Amino acid sequence: MRTFCLFILYCMSIPYLNAQQNVRISFLPLVHSKPLVLGTINMDSLSHDSVRIDAFRFYVSNIVLLQDDSVVFRENTSYHLVDLADTNSLHLRFAVNEQLVYNTIQFQLGIDSLTNESGALGGALDPTRGMYWAWQSGYINLKLEGYRNSCPTRNHLFEFHLGGYRYPFNAIQPVSRKLPMQTNTYTCAIDIGTFLDQISLAKNNHIMSPSHAAVNLSQQLADLFYFLP
Amino acid sequence: MKKYGWFLICFVVFLTAFRMLDSVLVFPKHFPKPVYDFKKNPLDERKIALGRVLFYDPLLSSDNTISCASCHSSYNSFAHVDHNLSHGIDDQIGTRNAPALINLAWQKTFMWDGAVNHLDVQALAPITHPKEMGEELTHVIQKLQQSPTYPTLFYQAFGDSIITGQHVLLSLAQFQLTLISANSKYDSMLVKKAAFTPQEKNGYALFQQHCNTCHREPLFSTYAFKNNGLPVDTTLNDFGRWNITHQASDSLLFKVPTLRNLEYSYPYMHDGRFKRLSDVIYHYTNGIQKTKTLSPELQQPIKLTEREKVDLVAFLLTLSDRNFVFNPAFAYPPKIVIPSAKDQ
Numbered sequence: 306m307r308t309f310c311l312f313i314l315y316c317m318s319i320p321y322l323n324a325q326q327n328v329r330i331s332f333l334p335l336v337h338s339k340p341l342v343l344g345t346i347n348m349d350s351l352s353h354d355s356v357r358i359d360a361f362r363f364y365v366s367n368i369v370l371l372q373d374d375s376v377v378f379r380e381n382t383s384y385h386l387v388d389l390a391d392t393n394s395l396h397l398r399f400a401v402n403e404q405l406v407y408n409t410i411q412f413q414l415g416i417d418s419l420t421n422e423s424g425a426l427g428g429a430l431d432p433t434r435g436m437y438w439a440w441q442s443g444y445i446n447l448k449l450e451g452y453r454n455s456c457p458t459r460n461h462l463f464e465f466h467l468g469g470y471r472y473p474f475n476a477i478q479p480v481s482r483k484l485p486m487q488t489n490t491y492t493c494a495i496d497i498g499t500f501l502d503q504i505s506l507a508k509n510n511h512i513m514s515p516s517h518a519a520v521n522l523s524q525q526l527a528d529l530f531y532f533l534p
Numbered sequence: 535m536k537k538y539g540w541f542l543i544c545f546v547v548f549l550t551a552f553r554m555l556d557s558v559l560v561f562p563k564h565f566p567k568p569v570y571d572f573k574k575n576p577l578d579e580r581k582i583a584l585g586r587v588l589f590y591d592p593l594l595s596s597d598n599t600i601s602c603a604s605c606h607s608s609y610n611s612f613a614h615v616d617h618n619l620s621h622g623i624d625d626q627i628g629t630r631n632a633p634a635l636i637n638l639a640w641q642k643t644f645m646w647d648g649a650v651n652h653l654d655v656q657a658l659a660p661i662t663h664p665k666e667m668g669e670e671l672t673h674v675i676q677k678l679q680q681s682p683t684y685p686t687l688f689y690q691a692f693g694d695s696i697i698t699g700q701h702v703l704l705s706l707a708q709f710q711l712t713l714i715s716a717n718s719k720y721d722s723m724l725v726k727k728a729a730f731t732p733q734e735k736n737g738y739a740l741f742q743q744h745c746n747t748c749h750r751e752p753l754f755s756t757y758a759f760k761n762n763g764l765p766v767d768t769t770l771n772d773f774g775r776w777n778i779t780h781q782a783s784d785s786l787l788f789k790v791p792t793l794r795n796l797e798y799s800y801p802y803m804h805d806g807r808f809k810r811l812s813d814v815i816y817h818y819t820n821g822i823q824k825t826k827t828l829s830p831e832l833q834q835p836i837k838l839t840e841r842e843k844v845d846l847v848a849f850l851l852t853l854s855d856r857n858f859v860f861n862p863a864f865a866y867p868p869k870i871v872i873p874s875a876k877d878q
Contacts, residue, residue, distance in 0.1 A: 424574060424654030425703035432658055433672045433699035439658035441778060442651040471779070 324403040328370075329490045330410075332387050332395045333533070334361055337498035343389055349498065355454045358497060362388035363447035364416050364429070364436065365397065370407040377407050384416070386429040386436060408484055410491075414527045415446030415477035418470040441514065443470055446477060446523060449497065456506040463506055467523045469515025476520050478527035485534040492533040500529055559639075562716050564724050564752050568639035570653060570711060575704050577711065580691040585709030586867050587687065588702065593677050595623050595667035602660065602706075605632040608864045611795035611855075612636065612713060618806025622666035629770055631806035633791055634799040636715040636858070641757050646788045646804040647774045648759060654707045671699050678702070715794050715858040716752075723852070724752070730852065737849025740842055744818070747831050748790045754853065759787035760829045763822030767805055774804070785827050797854040811850060815843050 334341040336356055337349050347356045365385045370378040380399050388394045416430070421443050425432065436445045445468040456463050469476040484491065503525055512519050559577055561568075588594065592601040605620050606612040612635035614620055620628040630646055644650035650659060660666040661674060678684040678697050685695040692701050722728035730738060741749075750756050759775045766772075766786065775784035788804050802808040808817065818836050822828070838846065858864075 422651050424571075424652040425700045425707070427698060427700040431699045432655065432703065433675060435672075437655070437658065439662040441649040442655050 325400040326403045326405075326489060327398050328401055330368075330397045331490070331492050332397075333492050333494040334358075334389055335494055335496040335498065338496065341389065341497060347498070352455075352502075356451065356498060356501060357453075358389075358449070358451040360390070360448055360450040361497065362386065362390070362436065363414060364444065366413045366416055366420075367411075368397070368399065369411045370401065370405070371409040371411065372407045373409070377405055378402075383412075384420075384429045386434055407487065409481065410484055410532075411479065411481040413477055414480055414523065414530075415468065416444040416470070417477055418475065420444075421470040438466075438468065438514070443515070444468055447526060449526075453501055453506060456510055458506075458510050463510040464513070465509075465511075465519075465522060466513050467519045467526075469519055471515065474515035474517065474520055476515065476523040478523050480527050480530050482530065482532050484532060493530055494533055495526070495529050495531075500526055559712065559714070561714050562721060562725070564721070565716060566640065566753075569642055570639040572639075575654065575707060577708055578691065580687075581705045581708045582712055583709075583867075584687045584691045585705035585707065586864075588706050589709050590866050593681070594661055594669060594674055596669045596673075597623055599623060600667050602657070603866070605660075605666070606635050608861075608866075609798065609859055610634070611715065611798040611859060613799035616801075618801050620666065622663070623668045626665040628663070628665045629772060630804055631801065634795055635710055636713055636792060636794055637753055638713065639711045640753050643757065643789065647777050648789055649778055653710065654703050657703055657706045671702070675699060675702065713858075713864060715855045717857045718794065718855040719852040721752070721855075731848070733845050733848045734852050736842070737845035737847070738852075740838065740846045741849050744836050744838075745793075748829070749793045754793040755790045758790055759784065760790055760831075761786045761825065761827045762788070762790075762818075763824070763828050763832050764803060764807070764817070765821075765823040767807065770805060772804065783827060786825060787827060793850060794853045795855055795858065796850055798859055811847050812843070815846060819843070 336347040336358065337351075339347060341347075341358055341361065343358060343360070345357065348354075349356065363386075365387055366383055368380040368383045368385075369376055378401050383399075385397050386394060387397075420426070420430070430444070432439075436448070437443070438445060445466045447465070447467045449463075449465045449467075451463060452461050453463065454461055467476055482493075504522065509518050509522065512522065559568075559572070589602045589606075592598045592604070594601060600623050605614045605617075605622070607615055609615070614632035618631055620630060620632045622628060633646070638644075638653055641653070644653060644656045645659070650656045658671060661669050661671055675697050678688075684697065688697050688701060689695040691705060694701070719728050719730075719734075723730055748756060748758070748760055748762070761774075764786075773785050775787040775789075776782075778784075796802070796811060800809060800811075802811075802814050808814050815838070818832075819838050822832055822835070824833075
């Protein structure tokens, strides 16, 4: 009987022992420092080049929080499809222990090889989400489609479907950032204007399958994520 | 007594679980363990039945004319009869021969070049291929959702009448996983229920000597990628595994196909270039083209007398499984459950 009472007491105290708080990460895509609005032209005053983004969507997976170098939190079934066309999807939320202390966040830009070989999956990973290659199995980690005046293609359009999970075209990219301050709401920005300035649209403007170029561009994009103070 | 009660309950649970798998996935003792992970997609009669209806439904194509079965007919061991290259919507011709769909639970990669890494996701390729079914999975799902019967079938199978891409794919995979062919004369011979004729016996010995390293018993394939010395068809320029990996060492390698049910699955090879088994044997004895990636097993010429060639073919025909080809559980499902069938 005594053990039973203790057990009940323990159960009642669980919610207090494990009080949760929500962490929110909001992605903020930019074009030359201005918020990216799909389908609208952005003039760059420096280069007098105009940019329009028609689609920007990417997978964020395996979110981990660290205190210095040790992992203190790992999100379960951590797969998020961030799609600029769906404002809701820009905000990722997950619950952590209220006592949790951390100063670093890590995530993967894309889908890992194990998941890529796991058959038909659901939710964010459902093949109807438009992020799966049909003719050759595998997830598209990131889609970026748009227009740039200086892009030497028909109608100045570029189209990047970046993915691939097999050596030597493994395109998934780790992103690891020190957080400015533990506040539980963070804004993670990425400037597509900077990306387009860095690459040569004359050389790469249309990537639709795993390749060295896909790996390189994925890496350049991953390097551009930064957390606002 | 209390103790035994628990034991009994566990035992009954265990028994029912076992029987369910048993009733749908039947394969003989001489087969190895399947590579498909059934824990992630446990077989269920309702899912299999739904997968079968989907497999035979032309609704999966953009103009509602082509079903999976159009190219994979049960009477041909689920290969494409008489077509060397596959034949899709608008009478378009593809670039490869449709392989027989048998014993897929033992296969790690799919397609002649291994482009597909899991049976579950294979169906995406034909559904979206412009020369096969030319559809979009999202549109297929809209059509299914609007049909009078599919939401109920999905509810029965998955407990959810909202149809998802995942559920379409998992049920198609379930039906295909049940396509097990293991009831040929060869299989009966192994369990001593049938005996080979002297001619078949001799053919079997020749097979083991020349073919078994790639077409390994009892599945009659290792499903590895090999170059078996076919000259390139310059109208197709298909480099097989190279298309996927872009590694020079993979040029002209194709997935070794099973040799079960050859009697029904003609024509042969990735481009269906051979109509008869005698053409295939002639290729192995006289037609091997030496290229950089030719498999070591075929470097030495295979020499067979005319008599031996006939014996080898006689053995290959012991791999025919009539019960499989005429199994009513695999054939066109009863009309009432095919929602979008026009006038079949």
